[in-house]
Amino acid sequence: MNQLPTLLVTGASGHLGRRVVELLLQKKTAKVVAVTRHPEKLKDIRDPLLTVKHGNFDVPDALVEAFRGADRLLLVSTDALGRRAQQHREAIDAANVAGVQHLVYLSLASADRTVVALSEEHDQTEKLIHASPLSYTILRNHFYADNLLMTLPPGLARGKIYSTTGTMGAAFVTREDCARVAAAVLASRERGKKTFEVTGPKAVTYPEIARFLTQYFKRPIDFDEVGMVELKQTLNRDGFPSGLADILVSCDLAIGRGEFNATTSVVKDWTGTMPMNVAEFLARNLKL
Numbered sequence: 001m002n003q004l005p006t007l008l009v010t011g012a013s014g015h016l017g018r019r020v021v022e023l024l025l026q027k028k029t030a031k032v033v034a035v036t037r038h039p040e041k042l043k044d045i046r047d048p049l050l051t052v053k054h055g056n057f058d059v060p061d062a063l064v065e066a067f068r069g070a071d072r073l074l075l076v077s078t079d080a081l082g083r084r085a086q087q088h089r090e091a092i093d094a095a096n097v098a099g100v101q102h103l104v105y106l107s108l109a110s111a112d113r114t115v116v117a118l119s120e121e122h123d124q125t126e127k128l129i130h131a132s133p134l135s136y137t138i139l140r141n142h143f144y145a146d147n148l149l150m151t152l153p154p155g156l157a158r159g160k161i162y163s164t165t166g167t168m169g170a171a172f173v174t175r176e177d178c179a180r181v182a183a184a185v186l187a188s189r190e191r192g193k194k195t196f197e198v199t200g201p202k203a204v205t206y207p208e209i210a211r212f213l214t215q216y217f218k219r220p221i222d223f224d225e226v227g228m229v230e231l232k233q234t235l236n237r238d239g240f241p242s243g244l245a246d247i248l249v250s251c252d253l254a255i256g257r258g259e260f261n262a263t264t265s266v267v268k269d270w271t272g273t274m275p276m277n278v279a280e281f282l283a284r285n286l287k288l
């Protein structure tokens with residue numbers, strides 16, 4: 001057992017972090033260290049290969065100790081918008097001091113050029129990683145298909161969805177596929193300095209999503225192309241807070257510019273199976 005590598009996952013009680021921990025433990029090929037602000041949330045996972053440690057990027061002094069002994073580390077980007085670049089800087093510095101050999105970072109597609117409102121901190125983090133002496137893999141996840149479970153229900157209820165994306169689509173990828181890629185990269189011996197765009201199998205447009213929903217739920221779900229101002233007003237009426245509505249409008253704008261249209265074979269290359277398509281994901285997870 002002492003010969004097994006040690007793989008560390010930060011943010012291990014979040015949706016994605018926890019799933020990566022589970023996938024790594026299923027492989028049984030490494031010792032797994034789960035670092036989280038909430039160790040109690042992982043109490044239900046009992047595995048002799050798992051060690052759970054407390055770690056919070058806002059308390060940097062304790063991070064080196066939490067990371068010490070890890071060979072490879074997955075840095076799950078945090079949800080603390082506005083503070084993330086600084087938090088990630090602390091984690092990267094600590095990984096370096098702790099002697100981590102390879103860092104995997106979960107970024108956002110086209111982080112260095114997209115108009116998506118929350119991309120800047122991903123871009124800053126990528127630059128910090130480039131400037132560090134660490135060997136790294138940056139996984140630029142496209143929009144999670146899971147986001148649609150939050151944005152589509154009001155449109156389903158009213159029988160009409162809106163977007164500003166024109167004829168452009170987005171290669172939505174499921175969070176599960178992102179977790180599978182992250183686990184595979186972490187468990188591999190990959191070294192060097194690489195960046196991959198992690199996408200679903202095909203770019204999907206909102207009119208296509210409306211047609212699928214119509215077929216699947218057997219009642220008409222229309223689609224309307226609107227401008228940015230109207231989309232924001234609709235999101236506000238649908239109950240999305242202003243800040244989140246701004247982010248969602250910027251996501252539509254980015255899709256309309258073709259920033260999320262391209263697909264890659266990264267999921268298949270790293271996991272051996274094709275990524276799940278949006279229709280199958282929605283059929284499994286979207287309830288009326």
Ligand SMILES: NC(=O)c1ccc[n+]([C@@H]2O[C@H](COP(=O)([O-])OP(=O)(O)OC[C@H]3O[C@@H](n4cnc5c(N)ncnc54)[C@H](OP(=O)(O)O)[C@@H]3O)[C@@H](O)[C@H]2O)c1
Pocket residue numbers: 010011012013014015016017035036037038055056057058076077078079080087106108141142143144147175
């Ligand atoms: N591509 C996309 O469409 C998309 C969509 C949503 C999110 N994301 C990004 O992907 C990340 C993971 O997604 P998710 O669905 O798993 O989100 P989530 O369940 O909301 O998890 C948030 C994550 O942030 C971590 N975190 C927050 N504050 C932290 C701190 N001070 N120190 C260390 N970690 C901290 C949490 O770790 P603990 O609570 O365990 O400490 C947790 O892993 C998100 O945080 C976000 O950056 C991308």
